[in-house]
Amino acid sequence: MTAKVIDGKAFAAGLREQIKLQTAAMIAQGITPGLAVVLVGEDPASQVYVRSKEKQTRETGMNSFAHRLSAEAPQAELLALIEQLNNDPAVNGILVQLPLPAHMDEAAVINAIRPEKDVDGFHILNVGRLATGQKAMVPCTPLGCLMLLRDLLGDLSGKSAVVIGRSNIVGKPMAQLLLRDSATVTIAHSRTRNLPELCRQADIVVAAVGRPNFVQGDWIKPGAAVVDVGINRTDDGLVGDVDFAAASQIAGAITPVPGGVGPMTIACLLASTLTATARANGLPDPEGLTP
Numbered sequence: 694m695t696a697k698v699i700d701g702k703a704f705a706a707g708l709r710e711q712i713k714l715q716t717a718a719m720i721a722q723g724i725t726p727g728l729a730v731v732l733v734g735e736d737p738a739s740q741v742y743v744r745s746k747e748k749q750t751r752e753t754g755m756n757s758f759a760h761r762l763s764a765e766a767p768q769a770e771l772l773a774l775i776e777q778l779n780n781d782p783a784v785n786g787i788l789v790q791l792p793l794p795a796h797m798d799e800a801a802v803i804n805a806i807r808p809e810k811d812v813d814g815f816h817i818l819n820v821g822r823l824a825t826g827q828k829a830m831v832p833c834t835p836l837g838c839l840m841l842l843r844d845l846l847g848d849l850s851g852k853s854a855v856v857i858g859r860s861n862i863v864g865k866p867m868a869q870l871l872l873r874d875s876a877t878v879t880i881a882h883s884r885t886r887n888l889p890e891l892c893r894q895a896d897i898v899v900a901a902v903g904r905p906n907f908v909q910g911d912w913i914k915p916g917a918a919v920v921d922v923g924i925n926r927t928d929d930g931l932v933g934d935v936d937f938a939a940a941s942q943i944a945g946a947i948t949p950v951p952g953g954v955g956p957m958t959i960a961c962l963l964a965s966t967l968t969a970t971a972r973a974n975g976l977p978d979p980e981g982l983t984p
């Protein structure tokens with residue numbers, strides 16, 4: 694069996710078109726969504742991501758506000774900037790690119806963002822709201838994975854899902870979103886025993902461990918849906934956390950790297966910015982952009 698290869702690039706392009714239309718409708722009502730992106734330091738990968746986020750924000754018709762701080766900036770300077778953005782009515786979403794320099798306290802910085810503007814969904818209040826089934830801002834990468842899975846499988850209720858990785862950015866919120874859709878969820882990590890056996894029982898495998906080709910083909914149940922969140926730079930170029938060549942012979946559907954989950958992340962950031970703008974203006978949540 695050869696798996697269907699999930700075209701995240703095309704799905705994300707479609708999503709951006711939808712967001713563009715919804716943004717235009719909002720602008721016609723006199724509301725222009727605005728996203729502020731803050732980058733501290735010169736990490737090359739972060740610079741690439743941030744530029745891409747800013748470009749796509751503008752292409753969607755939203756306002757993009759770029760802020761750059763030096764790697765040596767004191768934390769107080771970043772907190773003062775966040776406070777200014779919290780109070781700026783033109784700014785509906787605030788994204789502080791991670792990782793931050795070592796002298797900064799990541800949790801303190803994230804929790805300084807007004808939860809309503811926290812388009813990353815990393816603020817402790819949004820984490821709690823997601824976990825308790827309340828209206829939350831939801832992390833972009835897991836939201837993108839959920840959209841792909843729902844598009845592929847429809848109702849996720851009763852499906853067994855294994856999420857490999859327990860990060861705050863992907864693994865934990867991914868598990869919460871799947872649980873919210875009534876999947877039976879296992880969170881696996883570096884200390885998990887019998888991971889291959891666990892995976893073999895799963896209808897859905899989400900790999901977010903950051904280890905190239907970690908998930909082997911024979912870990913996959915025939916016909917399962919495999920979502921690969923990994924972006925690993927190797928001598929062979931960009932590879933995911935799943936051995937794609939082997940897994941795609943067994944899975945029912947699989948996301949490639951690149952061109953799978955990656956493009957969904959920024960599209961979902963734009964979706965969340967639109968959601969935050971709607972909520973700030975007392976409008977209903979935009980259609981199809983929230984979990």
Ligand code: GUN
Pocket residue numbers: 788789790791792813833834862
């Ligand atoms: N660094 C890597 N992924 C992310 C993300 O989703 N959001 C932010 N703010 N930083 C990141």
